[in-house]
Amino acid sequence: MNPDKVLVSMEKIVSLAKRRGFIFPGSEIYGGLAGTWDYGPLGVLMKDNIKRAWWENIVGMRDEVFGVDAAILMNAKVWEASGHVTHFSDPMVDCKKCKLRYRADEILTGSPCAGRWRIHRQRCICVPKQPRASSQILKM
Known part of the structure; x- marks a missing residue:
């Protein structure tokens, strides 16, 4: 198969993933929430595998990188100090x-x-x- 002739649109990939139960639009049965996705049984497994592979490649195989898992709800001063308030808009x-x-x-x-x-x-x-x-x- 010629790789130059294989063009798959993002819409086709999303459509296949939805049909196979990997992903669903977030809150779909209640009208949806744009930009969010819920994961079906296969989607949960695939997402976990990707996260595990990424973690191993970025954190596990490097001596100078350490993992940190912090809450996403934080005091406003944290976001100000990190520059998120002034630079991310x-x-x-x-x-x-x-x-x-x-x-x-x-x-x-x-x-x-x-x-x-x-x-x-x-x-x-x-x-x-x-x-x-x-x-x-x-x-x-």
Whole structure:
């Protein structure tokens, strides 16, 4: 088989994985949650095998690398110190025509609306809406 002629789209791979029970769109029976996946019986096994192989290759075979497993819910000061709050954000634009908000990179690839855009605003998904004296943050 000629490898140059074998072109498989991501849609076909996802479709096959769904049909075989590897993955399912997250919260699918309740309307779904974009960008999330639930794993079926085979998907759980495959994901675990990939994680184990990655861990062995990156951590297990190198003397200078050590594994750490930390909580994803952390004090806000951790995310500030690591630079996540100031450096990890998505530039946002608002369409004046349809009143929807898009990430700036989405309109570059063609948005469903051909409206006029309002100036970029920054959105960081790792800070709480209303900070408290002791707030934890879930990095998404």
